[in-house]
Amino acid sequence: MASLEELARENSNLEDDLISYLQDLTRSWGLLADLSFSDLLLYLPTKEPPVDSFVLLAHVRPTTSTTLYRADLVGQKFEAQSRPLVSETFVNAQISNGKVPVGGDREISVMAIPVMWKGETVAILASEKASIVEPPRSEMERTYLSIFDRFAEMFERGEFPYGEESRFRHRMPRLGDGLLLVNTDGQIEFASPNAVSLLHRLGWHRPVVGSRFEETGLSSKILNEAFSLKSSVTDELEREDKTFVVSHCFPLLHSGKATGAAVLVRDVTELRRRDRQLISKDATIREIHHRVKNNLQTISSLLRIQGRRLDSDEAQMALNESVRRIGAIAVVHETLAVSQEGEVTFGEVMRPLVELVKEGLSSPVKPVSIEVSGDTGLLPSEVTTTLAVVVTELLQNALDHGFKPASEELENGKVDVLLSKNAEAVMVEVSDNGVGLPEGFDIENNVGLGLTIVKTFIQQELEGSLNVISNGTGKGVRFQICLPSDRIFEKIDL
Ligand SMILES: Nc1ncnc2c1ncn2[C@@H]1O[C@H](COP(=O)(O)OP(=O)(O)OP(=O)(O)O)[C@@H](O)[C@H]1O
């Protein structure tokens, strides 16, 4: 579906500021739909007058009543004669009320309201609802409708939207969260049932209507600010009893003077409690990664001590290799322990991994360079761990077997790690310009523990594929790993 901005640009040449003004309007209009028990539709004329058609820029349904429109009409064009009240309001810049036949013997009630910008009507806001014989209205319904009428008149006078609408930090509360109607003295004239319950929860047990706004436990700061700024004001109040209330105050204006305010109130205590839990859960996860890393280091030193006591070279080497493999896993946990999101990209673990492999080299002067480029985007931590072991193995092989001591290849010896991703997969490629695989090499048979680990981890654990390219002696080796996104991202993170 096209956005409001796209539709406005396609069908007219509205200036940027005006487009943002209309966007602001649609950010807060859910409240108006709820107050009027109607669908709200924003119509934009497609040409200079005489206007012969309107495009529907945006639509919001009420949560307090049933919608007239099940289908999504945004983006559709309407002939001017099929929207008589909208056309009328566009021409005379005044609210028009009436009933419009919609086929059969059905008709709908329409209130067309001019949306003003620099003294001119630029769009029409239509409140549309089923026209039925109306049952006697409750006090609540009457109050909502009268508040809506006050907003409609503010539109007509160019006083709403407020112009410098504050950017909403919070989800815009809807009428169902709780509404208080307050007069300019700060006295509550009306409270919706949910607002009354909220104030009860906050500890105010006296009648709400007639009380002063600040006595009920809310802060009068937003009222004062909204009255003086003549614009909506949002505030989040953290009370001593650790309850959190978000209030949105909409001043009701008449010819530049505040005549009262509609205040939406929402209890966000539960939400904030969950936020805090999430933060502490993140901290716990980081702490666990830290401990896992420490435990792995302990295991490594145990193996190292044991290795030193062994006489057999082969056994010593085997233990040293295990120490290296455990080290690769520890690197991932260490990186995760300091990450903010609890997830890291593979690029972030590559640097310490390369350091680890270099540290393990028998002669540190071996001038083979290791270069890493690209990245994989965030990966689940267990995928990162598995992949870290695989890539360490491949780097180790390139250094161990690709470049013979004092050989020609060693001069410009280079290992490249290329990381990339697209919509379907994450790709890792490790290539070197060393001697290449020995003749008769067959990845399916007769490989050592290193490549067996690589194959098992890629194919079985990560359900990916491994491709080896070696174009003959002296031309290096290229290992290509492809991990399908649908497999690796379905794994549950810690
Ligand atoms: N980058 C490379 N360049 C040249 N030969 C390679 C390369 N990678 C692997 N090989 C060859 O593949 C063989 C198998 O490698 P693999 O990692 O499985 O075992 P390994 O390195 O010999 O022993 P380890 O179990 O200690 O890793 C190596 O012995 C080597 O001959």
Ligand SMILES: [Mg+2]
């Ligand atoms: Mg190996």
